[in-house]
Amino acid sequence: MRVHLDCFPCFLRQALIALRFGTKDELLQETILKSILGNIEKADTSKPAAYTTTFIHKKIRKLLGSDPFKEIKSEYNHIALRLYPAFKNIINDSHDPLWISTRLAIAGNVIDFGIFSSVDIEGTIHTALNNPLAVDDYSSFSNAISTAEEILYLTDNAGEIVFDRLLIETIISLGKKVRVVVKSSPVINDSTMQDAEESGLIRVCEVIDNGSEVVGTILEWTSSAFQAIFKNAQLVISKGQGNFETLYGSEKKIFFLFQSKCDVVSKELGLSTGSMLLKKS
Amino acid sequence: MRVHLDCFPCFLRQALIALRFGTKDELLQETILKSILGNIEKADTSKPAAYTTTFIHKKIRKLLGSDPFKEIKSEYNHIALRLYPAFKNIINDSHDPLWISTRLAIAGNVIDFGIFSSVDIEGTIHTALNNPLAVDDYSSFSNAISTAEEILYLTDNAGEIVFDRLLIETIISLGKKVRVVVKSSPVINDSTMQDAEESGLIRVCEVIDNGSEVVGTILEWTSSAFQAIFKNAQLVISKGQGNFETLYGSEKKIFFLFQSKCDVVSKELGLSTGSMLLKKS
Numbered sequence: 001m002r003v004h005l006d007c008f009p010c011f012l013r014q015a016l017i018a019l020r021f022g023t024k025d026e027l028l029q030e031t032i033l034k035s036i037l038g039n040i041e042k043a044d045t046s047k048p049a050a051y052t053t054t055f056i057h058k059k060i061r062k063l064l065g066s067d068p069f070k071e072i073k074s075e076y077n078h079i080a081l082r083l084y085p086a087f088k089n090i091i092n093d094s095h096d097p098l099w100i101s102t103r104l105a106i107a108g109n110v111i112d113f114g115i116f117s118s119v120d121i122e123g124t125i126h127t128a129l130n131n132p133l134a135v136d137d138y139s140s141f142s143n144a145i146s147t148a149e150e151i152l153y154l155t156d157n158a159g160e161i162v163f164d165r166l167l168i169e170t171i172i173s174l175g176k177k178v179r180v181v182v183k184s185s186p187v188i189n190d191s192t193m194q195d196a197e198e199s200g201l202i203r204v205c206e207v208i209d210n211g212s213e214v215v216g217t218i219l220e221w222t223s224s225a226f227q228a229i230f231k232n233a234q235l236v237i238s239k240g241q242g243n244f245e246t247l248y249g250s251e252k253k254i255f256f257l258f259q260s261k262c263d264v265v266s267k268e269l270g271l272s273t274g275s276m277l278l279k280k281s
Numbered sequence: 282m283r284v285h286l287d288c289f290p291c292f293l294r295q296a297l298i299a300l301r302f303g304t305k306d307e308l309l310q311e312t313i314l315k316s317i318l319g320n321i322e323k324a325d326t327s328k329p330a331a332y333t334t335t336f337i338h339k340k341i342r343k344l345l346g347s348d349p350f351k352e353i354k355s356e357y358n359h360i361a362l363r364l365y366p367a368f369k370n371i372i373n374d375s376h377d378p379l380w381i382s383t384r385l386a387i388a389g390n391v392i393d394f395g396i397f398s399s400v401d402i403e404g405t406i407h408t409a410l411n412n413p414l415a416v417d418d419y420s421s422f423s424n425a426i427s428t429a430e431e432i433l434y435l436t437d438n439a440g441e442i443v444f445d446r447l448l449i450e451t452i453i454s455l456g457k458k459v460r461v462v463v464k465s466s467p468v469i470n471d472s473t474m475q476d477a478e479e480s481g482l483i484r485v486c487e488v489i490d491n492g493s494e495v496v497g498t499i500l501e502w503t504s505s506a507f508q509a510i511f512k513n514a515q516l517v518i519s520k521g522q523g524n525f526e527t528l529y530g531s532e533k534k535i536f537f538l539f540q541s542k543c544d545v546v547s548k549e550l551g552l553s554t555g556s557m558l559l560k561k562s
Contacts, residue, residue, distance in 0.1 A: 009294040010290065030326060043315075
């Protein structure tokens with residue numbers, strides 16, 4: 001999905017969120033925000049927004065000298081972990097644990113500090129569980145899981161990764177092998193190996209990194225090791241809008257689980273912003 | 282009121298609205314939008330946002346080779362004129378014509394294609410008439426008008442100017458002289474002499490221009506003739522957020538009639554976005 005001109009204001013808005021997490025120094029915020037204008041000027045409108053966003057947030061980390069999302073990521077891993085037992089019980093008590101844990105994994109995608117500056121996780125998750133999916137390819141998803149031996153699971157954000165763990169544990173309980181993918185180093189609030197550790201996911205299944213610090217999954221920028229794993233994957237579960245924007249249109253059998261958080265993506269999908277999707281590629 | 286970093290994304294958003302009114306050529310939209318990044322880079326954060334917005338929209342008109350708001354301004358003057366008789370009757374039938382016409386003038390400030398890409402005038406005006414003012418200095422406003430001989434009235438947008446006409450006619454019916462101020466040439470959808478003509482205001486009272494094509498009223502950039510008139514004014518009625526941002530804090534006796542349309546201004550005022558104000562300086 002190509003970047004739209006409507007993404008340009010959003011690049012600045014998201015950069016400002018990152019800067020405010022990273023420093024209270026307003027002059028430094030201004031200097032870095034202005035320096036980002038050069039990245040927007042270079043935006044290649046034949047590519048997804050993730051290309052530009054990747055460069056912007058790399059610059060922000062460099063100029064701040066630190067990862068602005070480091071603390072909020074840990075905080076939301078721990079908040080989500082405190083909610084984990086209650087949601088685990090809901091899944092265990094359900095007649096269709098795969099359905100409930102899939103819904104929870106999609107609902108968990110609301111935890112996104114790259115886009116929102118604050119999130120009421122518990123309230124939003126409960127609301128999300130009661131709302132219908134705008135795109136619901138669940139029966140196809142359920143069939144695909146039942147016939148696959150191994151699933152490649154592309155995570156999105158920290159915090160959300162605890163909800164991914166719930167779905168992954170359900171899939172494993174069905175006798176399937178799951179290999180989870182995180183980023184090799186921090187980019188916005190995307191999950192890294194540290195989040196896989198904090199969320200407990202590392203003790204549940206194999207976790208690998210994709211060799212990049214890129215928003216979404218820009219295959220050409222991932223490691224050759226990951227590219228080979230992706231190429232050979234029987235079935236891919238892709239979390240989040242960033243992965244959708246960068247992988248939609250791929251030849252692979254992918255199920256995209258995410259909330260459409262911006263007007264550009266929502267409009268392209270013919271949906272209202274905030275819609276939840278379980279969409280087959 | 283100084284520009285905030287939150288205004289930076291909004292500069293691009295507003296520029297995109299203007300560009301889409303001005304051309305269907307997406308490559309030209311992109312080229313001009315990218316060229317505007319340089320204006321944002323130069324934004325002086327010790328000045329109101331209007332300084333930067335003025336340069337941005339001047340550049341847009343220059344690079345488009347035309348005024349992107351020309352047609353929509355005329356269209357909304359005519360839409361508002363069709364509503365004029367009904368609202369005139371409401372005012373005439375009222376026990377307090379000044380109160381009703383003041384409310385209508387504030388409600389009319391919703392017509393702003395610099396900020397919104399579409400507006401349901403009639404519905405919004407009726408809603409606005411039934412909602413309370415978030416800041417209501419009406420009794421002071423009413424007293425100030427009753428004691429003034431002459432009032433300087435700074436207009437904001439085309440379309441809205443028809444609602445200004447209703448208030449101005451009411452003030453004139455109270456035996457007062459009103460001198461109306463428009464921009465000397467187009468800037469965003471601000472009223473110019475052509476809008477004063479189309480709205481019929483030119484036949485109601487004296488209309489002058491402020492010698493500038495500036496967002497809001499940046500006194501140092503207005504003509505010396507206007508500066509002298511402003512300096513000597515007994516009482517000023519100022520319409521719209523742009524005039525508020527650039528004149529708030531002035532020594533003059535000014536009543537600001539507007540809707541706070543953005544989060545930055547609303548937050549600074551401690552109000553929710555969309556609030557209607559009749560605020561004494």
